[in-house]
Amino acid sequence: MKSVMRKIKVLGPVLNLRCSYSSSDQTLLVNEFTRFCYQRNIPRALKAMDSLQSHGIWADCETYSELIKCCLSQRAVHEGNLVCRHLYFNGHQPMMFLVNVLMNMYVKFNLLNDAHHLFDKMPERNVVSWTTMISAYSKCKIHNKALELLVLMLREGVRPNVYTYSSVLRSCNGMSDVRMIHCGIIKEGLESDVFVRSALIDVFAKLGEPEDALSVFDEMVTGDGIVWNSIIGGFAQNNKSDEALKLFKRMKIAGFTAEQATLTSVLRACTGLALLELGMQVHVHIFKYDQDLILNNALVDMYCKSGSLEDARRVFSQMKERDVISWSTMISGLAQNGYSEEALKLFESMKSSGTKPNYITIVGVLFACSHAGLLEDGWYHFRSMKKLYGIDPRREHYGCMIDLLGKAGKLDDAVKLLHEMECEPDAVTWRTLLGACRVQGNMVLAEYAAKKVIELDPEDAGTYTLLSNIYANSQKWDSVEEIRTRMRDIGIKKEPGCSWIEVGKQIHAFIIGDKSHPQIVEVNKKLNQLIHRLIGIGYVPETNFVLHDLEGEQMEDSLRHHSEKLALAFGLLTLPIGKVIRIRKNLRICGDCHVFFKLASKLENRSIVIRDPIRYHHFQDGKCSCGDYW
Structure with a gap:
């Protein structure tokens, strides 16, 4: 009561308002206003606030805050605007x-201009004032403004706290910004704060400097x-x-329990x-x-990208809640x-559920059409995406259609569509x-497309290799050698074929021509x-x-040691x-290996899954899930 009366006595003269209410009446008005505020009855609280204002009476800060x-x-x-006007009345x-x-x-109302006006x-x-605005601009991705406010804050002699630094670090666009702020953090003695360290690690990772992030992490005394x-x-x-999974193991050894966000990251690493x-x-x-929706989505993605469709289907079917990411992940995975x-x-089914597709969903749909040769379906979905879902075609959509048309032998239509693209074709589009x-x-046309790719990405070894393959398939060995000479002259090396297989919680790698694996003798024998x-x-x-100018047995011997065949032999020996x-490969599987694996799956009565950069091949009983359309 005394607190309320003190406020009234202070504010009355300042506003130069004459109050006709007695002290007890004023107290009743304030108490009524306070009661409605704490009851969260906004209409009655505002009505009481009007009465206060008309008599030059103000309540205490805590009540207005409520x-x-x-x-x-x-x-x-x-x-909220009415309350603001009242306070500045x-x-x-x-x-x-x-x-x-x-x-x-x-x-919080996303009225940043109004907030800055008050500021x-x-x-x-x-x-708190400075940090509120810095954090707001940072969250809205108006990064320059957030950094500018930090500079002004320091000039006014206000010392940033852990929340200021945690917020402004999200606005760093380059390492120079991070270094400057990091120095300020050290100067203020805040480098040991968990939120600051977490923000530093996040920004180093965002800028592609995970090693710097690890240095900050390793400086911690306690986790x-x-x-x-x-x-x-x-x-x-x-x-x-690899590093993410090693850190996860360290985390478990240190006795920390993995929460949803950590598990999502670990699943991404496994994927x-x-x-x-x-x-x-x-x-x-x-x-x-x-x-947990995010974790379930990550699980579906992990199982799809590990080639375990049975597990992916099971997780997806058991999800009580699905969003557009859930549906899109499963569609793309299939x-x-x-x-x-x-x-x-x-x-x-997704459309029937009422979930609206996004552009990633349509990429998955067009990918399905492309990988099954469904030309009419592909055209339908491509042409209707804007009309039905309001989705403008992006490079990924055009790429799927160009791939579909090309595989169908309609190269002229593919080139026509490429030139009709609403966005500029990039190297990936031309490579398709x-x-x-x-x-x-x-x-x-291959030479023309390769020239376009090289113009956009001069150091792309894959394009030179692909063009070399085309020449090799036509027995144009002089052209093959010309490509290789050109690669040597500009310092581009072809990426060697490498395959990985997981056995006993360990990853085993096989590279064509490499004999470093401890069981390579047994593998070659197997x-x-x-064969x-x-x-x-x-x-x-x-x-x-075979992409060498070899003959007879030499050519067969070159095919014999493709990395995925070595990985298969190792799998047969150890699993x-x-x-x-399950084998993962860094290069696209060749036609010979594709035939080889189909026959091997039948001969060994074994399911074999190969994941290459383009797609997954499920070999079983002499057949492949791609239907030989790849």
């Missing part, structure tokens, strides 16, 4: 605490779950999956390496978050694994056309035995896939009978 929070929680923008200047609360309200009017600002998540996520998002066994172990940790018809049926030229044996048995049932090496053999 009313502002109430407006914020109920998204009452208009009512007749030239009154609210206390700094209340202005900060008002600014926060406007920020500019403040006669004095504290660290923290938030920081562990940041460092693991940083390596995972920079495609350094990048196609580590099904480890991914399944992570799945065990996820059971307590059974219906398409990439060669189950195009199922992918298109799932797309129809180049791949189609290889399938159709169109050397003239491979030779397998001999396959020849007995009709296997004939397709030597047109239990009946277990699916």
Whole structure:
């Protein structure tokens, strides 16, 4: 009561308003207003506020703060504006605490200009005022403004706190900004704060400097779950999956429990390496978050990209909640694994569920059409995406259609569509056309497409290799040698074929011509035995896939040691009978290996899954999921 009366006595003279109410009446008005505020009854609180204003009476800061929070929680923008006008009525200047609360309200309402207007009017600002605006601009990705405010804050002599630095670090566009802010953090003695360290790790990872992030992490005396998540996520998002998984193991040894965000990052790392066994172990940790949408989406993605469609289907079917990411992930996964018809049926189910497709969904749909040769379906979905879903075609959509047309032998239509693109074709688009030229044996168009790719990406070894392959298939060995000479002259090296296979929680790598694997003698022996048995049932090496000017047995010997064949032999040696053999390859599987694996799957009565950069091949009983359309 005394506090209320003190406020009235102070504010009355300032506003020069004459109050006809007695002290007890004024107290009743304030108490009524306070009661409505804490009851979260905005209409009655505003009515009481009008009565206060008409008699020159103000309540205390805490009550106004409660009313502002109430407006914020109920998204009452208009009512929040009324409170703001009341507090500035007749030239009154609210206390700094209340202005900060008002600014926060406007920020949460996404009314950044209104928040900044209040900020500019403040006669004095504290660290909360500055941090509120810096954080707001950072979250809205107006990064230059956030950095500019930090500089002004320092000039005014206000010392940033951990929240200021945590916020502004998100706005760093380059390492120079990070270095400058990092120095300030050290100067203020805040480098040990968990939020600051986490933000530093995040920004280093975002800028592609995970090693710097690890240096910050390793300087910690004690760990923290938030920081562990940041460092693991940083390596995972920079495609350094091995390091991310090693850090996850360190985290478990240190006794920290993995939360949803950490598990999502670990699943991403497993996905990048196609580590099904480890991914399944992570799945065990996820059971307590059974219906977490983000984790379930990551699980579906991991299983799809590890070639385990049965597990992906099971997780997807058990999800009680699905969003557009869930549907798109499953559709794309089915398409990439060669189950195009199922992918298109799932797309129809998605539409029936009321979920609106996004541009990624349509990429998956067109991918399904492309990998199954469904030309009419592809054209329908491509032409209707804008009309039905309001989605403008992007490069990825054009790329799928160019691939589909090229594989169907309609290279003229593919070129026509490429030139009609609403966006400028990039190197990937031209490379897609180049791949189609290889399938159709169109050397003239291939040379044109290769020239375009090299103009856009002069150091792309894959394009030189692909063009060399086209020449080799036509026995144009002089042209092959010319390409290789050119590559040597400009210092471009062809990426050697490499295949990986997971056995006993370990990854084993095989490179063509490499004899460093400790069991390479047994592997070669097993491979030779397998080839001999396959020849007995009709296997004939397709030597047109050898990219050297060799003859007879030399060509067959070159095919014999392709990395995926070595990985297969190792899998047959080490994995239990009946277990699916899963191989990941850095280059696209060649035609000879494709035939080889079909026959091997039948001869060994074994399911074999190969993941190359383009798609997945599921070999079983002498057939491939791609239907030989790849």
